[in-house]
Amino acid sequence: MSKYTFTDLLEKKCFPFSKIEIPILQRDYVQGQKSKEDSEQINKTGFRFIDAIFESMKNGNPMDMDFIYGSVENENFIPLDGQQRLTTLFLLHWYFACKDFVGDELREKLELLSNFSYETRISSREFCSELCRLEKKFAIDEIPSKYIQNESWFFNKFKLDPTVSSMLNMLDVIHKLDSVANVSYEKLSLLQFDILNMDNFGLSESLYLKMNARGKELTDFEKIKAELEKLADDSKWEEGIAETEKFYYKADRMWTDLFWKNFKSLSDEAFLNFISEIIITCQTLKIENLETESGKQQVRKIQRLGSNSENLSVEDFTKDSFTRLKKILDLYSGNEKDTKNAKINFWEFCKKEKNFFRTICSVEDKSVVTYPVRGLFFAQNLYLENAEFSEESFSDWMRVIRNIAENATVDTVQTFKGFLNLIQELSAGCNDIYKYLSEHNVESNFAKSQVQEEIYKAKMIIKENSIKSLFCELEENPFCKGKLYFAFYCCDIDFKKANLDIELFKKVKSVFDDYFSEDDISDDFRVLLFTCGDNSFYQYWGGWAYATETIKRCCIKNTADLNGNFARIECAAWRKDILKEAVAKLLEGSKIEKILSEYKIPKNMPQWKRWIIKNPKELAKHCTKSHYFGITGDNKECYLYNGYQRPSSLDVCFKIPIK
Numbered sequence: 001m002s003k004y005t006f007t008d009l010l011e012k013k014c015f016p017f018s019k020i021e022i023p024i025l026q027r028d029y030v031q032g033q034k035s036k037e038d039s040e041q042i043n044k045t046g047f048r049f050i051d052a053i054f055e056s057m058k059n060g061n062p063m064d065m066d067f068i069y070g071s072v073e074n075e076n077f078i079p080l081d082g083q084q085r086l087t088t089l090f091l092l093h094w095y096f097a098c099k100d101f102v103g104d105e106l107r108e109k110l111e112l113l114s115n116f117s118y119e120t121r122i123s124s125r126e127f128c129s130e131l132c133r134l135e136k137k138f139a140i141d142e143i144p145s146k147y148i149q150n151e152s153w154f155f156n157k158f159k160l161d162p163t164v165s166s167m168l169n170m171l172d173v174i175h176k177l178d179s180v181a182n183v184s185y186e187k188l189s190l191l192q193f194d195i196l197n198m199d200n201f202g203l204s205e206s207l208y209l210k211m212n213a214r215g216k217e218l219t220d221f222e223k224i225k226a227e228l229e230k231l232a233d234d235s236k237w238e239e240g241i242a243e244t245e246k247f248y249y250k251a252d253r254m255w256t257d258l259f260w261k262n263f264k265s266l267s268d269e270a271f272l273n274f275i276s277e278i279i280i281t282c283q284t285l286k287i288e289n290l291e292t293e294s295g296k297q298q299v300r301k302i303q304r305l306g307s308n309s310e311n312l313s314v315e316d317f318t319k320d321s322f323t324r325l326k327k328i329l330d331l332y333s334g335n336e337k338d339t340k341n342a343k344i345n346f347w348e349f350c351k352k353e354k355n356f357f358r359t360i361c362s363v364e365d366k367s368v369v370t371y372p373v374r375g376l377f378f379a380q381n382l383y384l385e386n387a388e389f390s391e392e393s394f395s396d397w398m399r400v401i402r403n404i405a406e407n408a409t410v411d412t413v414q415t416f417k418g419f420l421n422l423i424q425e426l427s428a429g430c431n432d433i434y435k436y437l438s439e440h441n442v443e444s445n446f447a448k449s450q451v452q453e454e455i456y457k458a459k460m461i462i463k464e465n466s467i468k469s470l471f472c473e474l475e476e477n478p479f480c481k482g483k484l485y486f487a488f489y490c491c492d493i494d495f496k497k498a499n500l501d502i503e504l505f506k507k508v509k510s511v512f513d514d515y516f517s518e519d520d521i522s523d524d525f526r527v528l529l530f531t532c533g534d535n536s537f538y539q540y541w542g543g544w545a546y547a548t549e550t551i552k553r554c555c556i557k558n559t560a561d562l563n564g565n566f567a568r569i570e571c572a573a574w575r576k577d578i579l580k581e582a583v584a585k586l587l588e589g590s591k592i593e594k595i596l597s598e599y600k601i602p603k604n605m606p607q608w609k610r611w612i613i614k615n616p617k618e619l620a621k622h623c624t625k626s627h628y629f630g631i632t633g634d635n636k637e638c639y640l641y642n643g644y645q646r647p648s649s650l651d652v653c654f655k656i657p658i659k
Contacts, residue, residue: 032170408447412472479516550630608638
């Protein structure tokens with residue numbers, strides 16, 4: 001394979017094309033970046049490379065620069081590997097052309113160099129173009145970067161471009177090395193490389209990346225960042241704003257710092273996840289009619305994006321969502337708002353050691369990012385945007401939204417949209433949510449019963465602030481998890497009236513604290529339920545067990561089972577009344593053992609029920625785990641399943657003795 005020089009490439013001696021164009025999906029030029037160890041020196045890789053070049057030219061020895069890979073697209077040669085080397089060669093040729101030539105010869109050299117261009121950034125492209133219009137012969141004591149920055153065409157925006165900054169640094173290093181080596185333009189012909197046009201070999205970009213050991217494929221985040229920057233520029237979304245406020249500038253600096261601080265080597269993945277989640281929320285809010293074909297397509301798109309952030313494309317962005325993304329990124333950058341979290345329990349929505357910013361960016365387990373979590377993050381953002389932060393008002397706001405998230409169904413794009421609309425409506429009062437709820441009607445119909453409860457609690461808190469701590473404490477109870485409906489039901493309150501017997505509520509809360517604070521209720525409480533109502537609470541669930549030929553029943557699986565079947569607003573009245581009666585028996589502080597011992601057993605009660613009430617400790621021995629038991633069809637015999645969910649026969653069960 002023939003060797004080529006940079007001039008050969010510019011003159012298209014290898015194969016036909018129009019220009020060399022560094023593509024938008026390439027990294028910035030970094031060989032001229034300043035070293036972190038020495039702010040006066042470029043990075044080690046760039047220094048070794050340029051030092052080797054000058055050593056070669058000074059000694060007159062050819063230097064093999066290895067392969068340049070690329071392909072021709074839209075008549076331009078697009079290098080897929082070799083961007084850094086080609087840019088350094090461009091700078092070398094520009095410097096020595098300006099040093100060694102004048103007049104027509106210089107213009108001829110610069111015109112040839114104008115066939116090299118950048119697409120990574122508009123500013124990079126403009127800078128290269130302006131360089132090729134300069135007609136300057138450098139003196140030995142002139143610093144190229146200072147001269148260039150004094151030119152009328154040089155704007156401050158160029159300083160903000162990492163590629164331009166690196167180019168200026170490299171030109172100064174070239175100038176410094178040449179002041180010692182004193183070589184000429186002709187020596188550049190010693191710098192040679194091989195060219196591989198992948199189109200001629202039928203090689204795909206993915207295959208190239210696999211075969212090139214030095215090649216490092218751009219991350220999905222880097223690709224979307226570059227494409228989004230181009231989209232914003234082409235669409236003039238950032239026209240008229242300062243360069244330091246533009247997407248490209250912040251994405252390479254403070255926003256990247258934010259994600260690096262929180263996720264280190266996984267920062268690109270986290271950044272992409274963050275962008276995806278903001279777009280999911282924006283797109284969901286934008287859906288006008290879920291029943292139209294357009295609406296259904298949007299739902300499918302959101303579902304795909306929710307399953308994998310790699311499905312994100314620039315087509316998903318509008319000017320509004322782009323602006324929103326920038327606003328939220330600014331919100332979390334540089335002011336520690338990424339660590340803000342309300343001082344409340346978010347249960348499964350957010351792990352204690354994390355916060356919603358880190359959860360929403362999750363790179364380890366995407367399944368933790370559910371629709372309720374997205375809604376809670378949206379609520380957090382609205383507060384941080386619109387309210388003057390205080391721990392109390394922030395916690396109040398997030399508590400209300402958490403209560404709604406926990407006690408509503410938010411598991412589809414449709415229900416997610418309803419949740420977001422409600423949050424957006426309530427956010428008008430996020431700075432003092434209890435005052436807002438007590439004074440305003442809520443138009444949204446989403447989670448209406450829970451919203452009605454939140455309004456009632458807000459009115460009571462405004463009326464008597466001391467009750468706020470009671471409400472908040474009981475909301476943390478695992479039986480309630482934000483919903484105090486059943487506690488209010490036990491107090492016979494009317495949601496339409498802001499009235500509450502506070503002393504009675506305290507007693508009810510005490511019962512909940514004593515008996516409903518664990519994942520499972522006590523066996524004593526299960527027995528207590530046999531003394532309430534018509535003594536048949538277990539009829540809330542049933543089936544037929546063929547192996548034992550009994551009607552299969554349950555004495556309440558756990559606390560969640562008790563809540564779901566006896567304490568919800570939608571539960572049948574007879575079930576709620578049974579549990580209410582059990583709570584009422586405990587209000588005066590009597591122990592269950594005493595209540596059972598004093599209970600007057602009805603004359604018509606089956607013997608097996610009598611036995612359970614008189615022998616409460618036996619239930620713990622023979623009706624464990626899921627707490628199943630079986631009753632014969634005539635209701636005369638009962639078999640405790642001894643911990644089995646599906647006993648193989650009556651032989652493995654415990655038969656309650658009947659006198």
